[in-house]
Amino acid sequence: MTATLFDGIVQGLQLSLLAVGITLIFGLGGVLNLAHGQFAVIGGVAAKLLLDLGAHPVLAGVGGVVTAGLFGVLVDRSLLLPVYRCRGEDRLLLGLILTLGLSFVIDGYLNYAFSEFSLTFSLPIPSVKIAGIPMRTAGLANSLVAIVVFLVLFAFLRSTLLGKTVRSIIENEVGAELCGIDPARTRMIIVGLAAMMAGLAGITQGLFSSLGTEMGPEFTILGLLVAVVGGVRSINGTLVAGVFLGIVNAFASRYIGAYVAYIILLSVAMATILARPGGLLARST
Amino acid sequence: MIVRVDAVHVAYGSASVLHDVSLEASTGEAVAVIGPNGAGKTTLLRAMIGMIQPTRGRISYDGKDCNGLRAFEIARLGMVYVPAEKELFPGMTVFENLELGSYRNVRNTSERLSYVFDLFPRLEERRQQLAGTLSGGEQQMVAIGRALMGCPKVLLLDEPSTGLAPKVVEELYRQLAKLKTTGLTLIVTEQQVQLVLSLTDRAYVLEQGLIRLSGKSADVLRNPGIKAAYLGVA
Amino acid sequence: MNNWPLCLRYIDLVLLSILLALVPAVSAGSPYYLRIATLAVVYMGWTVGFNLIFGHTKQLFLCLGALAGSAAYVTVVLIQHFQLSPWITVPLGVSAATALGAIFSYVSVLRGLGVIFLGVVTLAFSLIFQNLILGLRQLTNGETGLVTRGLGFSLLDHPVAAYYLFFGVLALTLVVYCSVMDSRMGFAFRALSDDELTAELSGIDVTACKIIAATLGSAIIGLFGALYGFYNGIISPSVFSLVNVDIPVLISLLLGGMRTRLGPIIGAALFAVIEEFVRPFGQLDVLVYGVLLIVLFVAFREGLLPMLRQALGLIPQLAIFPTVRETDDRYKKRTLM
8 A cells, every 4th residue: 555655655755746837837927837747858859869860768858858948938929929918817718729829839749740659668677676665767767857846946946036037927916016027028038947847757757667749738737727726826835736636646546547547537637626725735715 | 307208199099098198207306196086197107118008109218119018027127016906915924025126137136125124114124025014104105116116217206195094195295205316207196286386396187088287286275276176175 | 690580690501501512412422421421521520519619608528539430339338238229229328428517517517627627627528438448348249340331320321411410410519509609509509618716706607608519519419429429430549639639529519619619610621622632641640630730729829710701801790700799809818719
């Protein structure tokens, strides 16, 4: 049972890494990025291309992450411009539809151009024993990456000026602007960072099992669910929600079965959203 | 003239909110804009800070034309707006709120901070408290303090006394009077006519989007029409 | 205009019905084109339903395929396993879809869920549906699907008869839609879509309106879904996937214009044409749809029809594509909706 728990945490951290980008983009820009899964796939595809060109795996990984980030910045400065010009619910709706359209464009192209694609890394040591429980090193490596990213993120948000600027925009965009903060520039930086984190999640997926170009929509939906369950503007919530849903999924898979597990995961997510629309860590529902 | 508003019109669709409004303030002056609810006082300030684009007219600050500039650009130039809603960052501490106010000149943060804490000692006591948990008066102090952190040359205050207890309002205006002596230009809108007219040098009366009266505060205060309408004196 | 005889008030729909009725004659020789036309009519039906749910009451249901599929699967499975007549199972299937739509609407209105939450919850449901069908392999035959040829109404096995059946159902749907929109409920919808808060404060029961719209819309979607299940000869999870149902309907509604009565019809017809042009792209069709969505939403916020109407502005409402009585444009905010 502890093995399942650990498994769940590993998967959960992966989910959180994927979802935190969605939380950031929504918190800062009021845009729910339905193409986020595709950012992850782009990261993986870029890494694989670099690997094929003979690059060292670590370099390929970094290259993939950077590519995803640059792509995110590109999208922010082009496609999302009309979205940012709207306010409130309009922005939400336009953002949803445009990112949905973007996800199709990316999906359509990648599935066409890289139809036989699969990204798999393998680590030299396949498994390690922790507290007497055999664990895949891939899983451990991924968890380590996710934890480091989150620690850096928390430190960044809490202590640096840019981080506080980000938090201020999430708290109150108008107030931030009145302080002389340019929300558009900060947004661009954060969308880039969010896309990088998605790219990283895509690459670690390749490490854990394998990444295919068709996985974009699945990533997006999982990321969305985790982000919304965690309270779509709360980064702490995203972390907690990811681990929570990861554990739910692990237990459901282990004790019930694959298809049903997915249904249970989705149902639990739905139920949590309906029970606590403000998010898991919200102070009031 | 550090601030000049020239024949500004603002309309929402076909509804005209400000009509041919002109206003000016020189360095170190304190100017009041008074008028009833819905007169357009907030709209005027928002137009000055770039949150609303006027349909006609010009706004200039420190010799520069402000039309088309975004709010953050104008804030960076030194004209800072403190809205009636304060627009603080509720989940962040007082300290962090103030810190973000000095975004445009990060180097001076610590000395500006001591200046603000000097002006509002209560804030220093509460520096680690979340802004969302403060009382109305304290929030107003944070809002003004945050605005001051950026070393502004012009401060636009929208009804700073709203929702505050009379004693708190008195204290607030004492601090505003102190500010006036530092060479800061103040433009204050208020419904509490008596108070703001005793603080400021000149005043404008805005009613239904039009400037009905302007002149020295003392004269405006003595004006019988104003006395009847705003001070309940027959 | 309201005092005019019924025929003239709905002249646009009458003309369109005549056009649609003539299609089989025009496409006489080609079963292929007749099939496309029939599919277009199914899209039209689905889009009218979605227009009620999303266009009029702003409830972002991203589970249209799941609703249509639920109706279809319930209908077919009941026939297969209980040998019931389609006359019984189709209403049951439609009830299932209707109940689902009503529940989603009720719960979301109750909890005050905003657009994104409802969208995400219904998206999750779409996935649940897909996985449920795959998982309940005993009943549903999983990914391979169930053959429906011969199971349903015999009419649906003959191409021309099938077309007219769908045409008839669409006509019925439009009659219901128009009656609702011309009633007090329709007035409430229009007030609601303009400004929900004001509508509520004016005494309109926004909750009831939304739930009724969602229920009716889901019923329509379910009905077309069940009938389509028979017509298609086979039902499988992919027949009712997001790509095959939700996307066409979304694009159709955007193309034609939300909250108009001709919009869904024209939009779906346009989409069917676009689908044919996109076919040679093969796998890249999804890409084209993506580009289409983006361009449509950025360029034509409200849909083609309203855009056209604005462009032809001065022509009185009667002459071209009259719609449900719109509120005075002066008060229309320049918003997305």
